[in-house]
Amino acid sequence: MPEVPAKPDVPTKPDVIVVGGGIIGLSAAWQLNQEGADVVVLDPAPGTGASHAAAGMLAPIHEAYWGESHILRLNMAASRAWPAFAESLGADAVDYRRNGMLMAAYDADDKALLDNLGDLHEQEGLPVERLRSRECRSREPLLAPGVRGGVYSPLDHQANPRRVVAELLRRVPTIPVSATEVTGNRVVADDGRVLVCQQVVVAAGAWTGRLLGVPIRPIKGQILRLSGPVGLLRLPVRGVVRGSSVYAVPRSDGEIVVGATQEEQGFDTRVTAGGVYELLRDVLALLPGLSEIDLVETWAGLRPGAPDNAPIIGTGDDGIVYATGHYRNGILTAPITAAAVSALVQGREPPIDLAAFSPNRFDAKPGGHTTDPESLSGVPA
Template identity: 50%
Template sequence: MDVIVGGGVVGLSIAWRLARAGRPVTVVDPAPGRGASYAAAGMLAPVSEVTYTEVPLLRLGVASLRRWPGFAAELADDAGLEPGGLDLRSDGTLDVAFGADDMAVLDEMAAYLDKLGLPVERLTGRECRRLEPMLAPSVRGGLLAPGDAWVDPRRVTAALLAALERRAVPVVRERAAGLLHDGDGAVVGVRLETGGELRAERVVLAAGAWSTELAGVPVRPVKGQIMRLRSPQPLLGRCVRGAVHGASVYLVPRGDGELVVGATQEEMGFDTRVTAGGLYELLRDARELVPGVTELEVSDVVAGLRPGTPDNLPLIGPSGTQGLVYATGHHRGGVLLAPLTTAVLMGEESELAALCAPGRFRDFS
């Protein structure tokens, strides 16, 4: 039996794929679907979020994005949902600029992406507002990444839990307090906080920011605060992002009129408090992009902990300890990279697996 420690979108996706393949599997998490996945906006945007130093992460993201339509269709069917039940949308991301300096950065990024074979469309301010009429008049121009997408992570985790229930996969709603080892040091199971034990042929550590507490992996919590607003009608037709006051802000629309605004990035340890300052910054910056957000109802505020690694790449694959596999450290990309993570662990992406192999951190693998 495989034991998956972690019930976020990554851990649940792994459990689902293993169950579909006929392997016995159990998930351990005190509150499945209520961690970083619950706070996430669900942007599937490897192109619009690219940076010059993270080409390996871009490769992983693009490969995983290609898998998302099939992943979503199979999951919806397995969970008994109607097609489109996960609110997966592929209308692209619009990255906007307010001044000449911002436009120069976007132009440089467009040239860079073109060299990588990932062309984007340059737009004037007027063209941006034609696409999104609610944008501020001060928007000078932008880039449209037409291949980017987004999904509702809360629907995804709910669907994964439903699919696992339909396949009679046990979900143990307890915290994993430690790993069980045999006399040779191999991992042979999990010790639960209540004192119980689960024996396993393999333990997959997908506990996000809490992974380091179980295995000492180089993963740290990165706090992100997110605000959800509600409108009778969708305010935007696609994801919109931009740099305001030196920080990146994004707005992600849902089909039901919800608008997700995020996100702060704070090195605050395991602090998950929602703060007035964090929400003020989000709303202030979002208003610069779309002035109408200040008229919307606030429906939810939440803070989650992203699992960051030193190089911002996830840890996916066998550890240096027999019986222990890592699937953690996805930072801001857990939702995007969930299909690829399962593929790597199923042996379907051998070339890309090298980019996220835990062995690159020799002291921890």
């Protein structure tokens, strides 16, 4: 395990101010800090946004969708960046586990849906194994006997996002204030302070649309945490159950994270009876053996989503570096986003082509670049 460096003091004249202390802002700050920049993160409650809710699947393959090859490429690059990122924080400390992931179909219609995804995996040349029912159950004995088949992906991994954030917070200086105004290289905080630096990075997750005029909206996800014997569930399992998606991710301490709903409800983080019911109904259909273990937490978080489901990573016309809109894959893409942000700030070539993720890509489109995230709707979940 790497030695934890002393948390740097809050710099009096920072080179870089990062607005937002979720996994994206903190990872970017940590990367900049490692490259010698004096950086500070502003956030009234760091680590309490979507990053606190997330399951921590690092799953480029199971997150591949038709028509999103550019997102798949980013996610694959992120997956390759994860081992070094985990190592820099302590792989055990963040519970980074490279045990692959199983996607299982509950009934015949769900199997047809999975077969269709399998075609995409083949077309993209992704390493997956298509499994029959019995093969699924020999990989994960907890699966219901009726499961129709599945897909195993050896490249999809997992980490514990809460532990990642905790490790990052030990390494990055933070000021507990909210930014109320960001212009160029100047940030006004809610305590009246005006901070000036060479470069502002905005990573305010679902709230970025409220702060600046990018079309980012919150997509609510309800999620549960169960607790049982260590090793009860061997593998992270994603299921399609009568057309809806559910997953169960086992941690090394016996926790099993069950998620997640996808809801267009604005800035609402209520946990509802209906949301919890749907998750338990589907996960227990798929993994009946989980019914006896403890339900220890219900939670809801807000994923930051752009109209085209792709993140926003790049320098805007306003000179601000944006790192937001990571939607369902912000834990996976944190290290590659951090490397890209650091390169942009330092004037280097980013490690990935950012053209498809530019903050300016919405400008020319009708309805693009609105300041009211509530007005954006109808985007597929």
